[in-house]
Amino acid sequence: MRSRIGILAMGGVVAAAIGMAAPAQARDLTVVSWGGNYQDGQREIYFKPYAEKTGKPVLDETWDGGYGVLQAKAKAGNPNWDVVQVEVEELALGCADGIYEKIDWEKLGGEDKFIPSAVNECGAGAIVWSTAIAYDSEKIAEGPQSWADFWDVQKFPGKRSLRKGPKYTLEFALMADGVPPAEIYDMLGTDEGVDRAFRKLDELKPNIVWWESGAQPLQFLASGEVAMASAYNGRITGINRTENRKFKVVWPGSIYAVDSWAILKGAENKDAGMDFIAFASQPENQARLPQYVAYGLPVKAAAEMVPAEYKADLPTEPDNMKDALSIDVDFWIDNAEALTQRFNAWLAQ
């Protein structure tokens, strides 16, 4: 009797193991984006209308970036995500590693419809976004104009918040040290340049509160924990609209980048995913995004359709772009690991 129970129990385990290994049922198209008010907007203008149009549900999930996540999913085979919105670095790394499907540019109406930086064989641009200084104009009337002001704790007392990591930190440190935006990445390519950036960071180190997720810097500003922060421009405008704040974006010295839609290799719904990207790239659909979140649009025709009241807040506005810097993806895919290691060591000192 006892042994029979044992056999039954073992049978249960084996059955459970087989159950886990059995192929899952057909999954609905799964689109992954960056959450927050941004994804709320995408849901209204992309996910829901696309589901209505095709008559099939669209699942939307959220992630916080990280190439390891995508690589692990694609490598394991049969990934549970289809379309993912990725940053330039993840796009470049993944395209070299072959973890994305190729984009069918015919279906999107040709590469000419997009701004050049939004065209890649593995990804189609979704937004142009920017990292910039944010401050509360109700607390600081005469706000900072540059990264040098951001570093100046005599003139603007209070703590500062920066993203924890070398990216969007070393560049700003060099700008604060007087390096013109166009020379930043050349300078960072040398050991002296990196040393100089870390020396400049040393000056501000006691006053820095580090943030990791995009909502944190705004929370620090709102609670008065810090006087200025680097933040994603869409979130700054977003919090002004939803919570009636008067946060300001300092465009000179900001760094902009393109986020892209990509399809994971071997994804079950890759064809539907391609259709979805085409839908999200139609000018009349994309043009509705800035009313939810202030990100620039990579489809040229869509950018022209944006109402004037929203235009002033977009990173793609010529005035805003004038003294801004484009992220150098080649620099970061080469140096991210070594510089992150050094950055972590610097933090720990």
Added chain:
Amino acid sequence: MSETSLKGRLGALALVAPLVLFLAIFFAWPLASMLKESVSDPVGSHAFPLTAAVAGDWDRQSEPPEALKQAFVDDLRAIDDQQLLGDAVRRLNSAQNGFRTLMSRTIRAVEEQPEGPLDLVAVDKRWADVRFWRAVADSTNPYTDRYLLAALDYERDASGRIAALPAEASANTAILLRTLGIGAVVTLACALIGLPYAMLVASVDGWKRQALLGAVLLPLWTSLLVRTAAWFILLQEQGLINDTLMSLGLIGSPLPLIFNRLGVVIAMTHVLLPFMVLPIYSVLLSIPRNLMPAAASLGAPPWRAFLRVLLPLSLRGVVSGSLLVFMTAIGYYITPALIGGAQDQMISSVIAFYAIGSANWGMAGALGAILLVATLALYTVYGRLSADRAGGR
């Protein structure tokens, strides 16, 4: 052995089989593969078999031989698995930054010229730098100690000797020691609060006991993230604690409670307190209630009765609670990230960066292995100490 006893044994074996299987699949196997990941380095030898065959002939110091360069070009021509190539490039870039752009340029050049010798230095002048060739040659060994060395802030220099990395380049040992230090402080704080609290709980009855136990258990049922966020609200510069103290006129300017070690220890102590209180409480319940009156009847004042009777008996609970708290504490990641400052980050955040951020599983595995070894060493010391005490009594 009689047939019935054999049957009985088989039955018992079958009964524990599910547990053994569970442990093997969900515990032993992942642990073993993590350890293997930290020393295995198969990518280079898979991707560059011809290079691997001739890499041994080169002393890693002089100008790399033509045969090595040609073998490498031939390997690049032969490779057709893009994911394998991607892994190899990541492996090379991790050893020597700059490899990603170098390799994409080189691969393009190799595709354009599918036959014959290729002057790599003409493709990119970085190929004239011996460090890049050393990284290629080193990557062809299927086993490596570089991850384990790097996890301890060491590397092999050009001649293959083990050398310490410069202090500004790597701080894993410092972060590991800090992790153990924070774990120890939190454990001590939990013990100092948990022991009196558990004694209080054990000494009352009825609804009071239920209420006191509930106060410990309720936080356990809330998500860790919510509890951490709650501490954030309490501790911040214009948070509840500072505002109250300021309005009472006790302090003139806000106390720095957040983004420092103090905040991390406060929040982690709160989160981990149940793991200390519950074991002590259950041990206290098993202590006969008449021991304290007995000590009193023998003339011991209450403090002596406590020190000589109750405390030694409840130490078993304190020790198991401390182990639980310490082991959990050293794996913490979210609380230091949200409440702590730059100098309070623990080793898990470094592991997370390598696993999630840069897909460097070797480094993540090596750091995990080091943490495991450190923990096991401490556990052994604990085992020795508690065995000695049991023997001496």
